[in-house]
Amino acid sequence: MTVEKVERAVEALFAAYRRLRGREQQRGDDxxxxxxxxxxxxxxxxxxxxxxxxxxxxxxxxxxxxxxxxxxxxxxxxxxxxxxxxxxxxxxxxxxxxxxxxxxxxxxxxxxxxxxxxxxxxxxxxxxxxxxxxxxxxxxxxxxxx
Missing domain, CATH: 1.10.10.10 (Winged helix-like DNA-binding domain superfamily/Winged helix DNA-binding domain)
Incomplete structure (x- = not known):
């Protein structure tokens, strides 16, 4: 495992979090x-x-x-x-x-x-x-x- 792979995994985590926030904004009641x-x-x-x-x-x-x-x-x-x-x-x-x-x-x-x-x-x-x-x-x- 290299540091670069960790960086990519963190970037993927941030991207997933941004997608989650986008979905949250579309849900009206929750x-x-x-x-x-x-x-x-x-x-x-x-x-x-x-x-x-x-x-x-x-x-x-x-x-x-x-x-x-x-x-x-x-x-x-x-x-x-x-x-x-x-x-x-x-x-x-x-x-x-x-x-x-x-x-x-x-x-x-x-x-x-x-x-x-x-x-x-x-x-x-x-x-x-x-x-x-x-x-x-x-x-x-x-x-x-x-």
Whole structure:
């Protein structure tokens, strides 16, 4: 295995991810990948706090601009998946909170993703998966250092 083959595999991975994002934009009802990343963050933060998160925090987590996140949240709010609440101690702050329906959406999405990953990688030995994680961490560092 050469470094060039790894480069080509990473390029193929990025291309597949771009195709996935394109398909997400064509589906009207399901939350997009960026919306799911934000919802996932909200779901996890709900275990630690009852105040939710700000749009800025969610934008950072989902790796989108705050303006983009605002649009994504508008769509989720219309669907009844999130709600916006004023901060208790600082009324200028607007926190984003998952609704019960939002929690159901995240739970179902996590189950679908887990099933896909388990089906695709369930037969891969643990040592190979650990090596993959180490290699992906190095590749991530390459991009972060650029």
């Amino acid at each position: 939350p997009s990948g960026a919306q799911l990343r934000a919802l996932d963050s909200l779901y996890d933060s709900a275990a630690n706090t009852t105040t939710g998160a700000t749009a800025r925090q969610l934008a950072d987590f989902a790796d989108v601009t705050p303006a983009t996140m605002t649009g994504l949240l508008d769509a989720l709010e219309v669907k009844g998946i999130i709600r916006r609440e004023r901060g208790i101690t600082d009324r200028r702050t607007v926190n984003i909170v998952l609704t019960d329906r939002g929690q159901e959406v995240v739970t179902a999405a996590r189950a679908r993703w887990r099933e896909r990953w388990d089906n695709a990688l369930g037969d891969v030995p643990a040592e190979d998966l650990q090596a993959t994680v180490r290699t992906l961490a190095k590749i991530t560092q390459i991009f972060d250092d650029m």
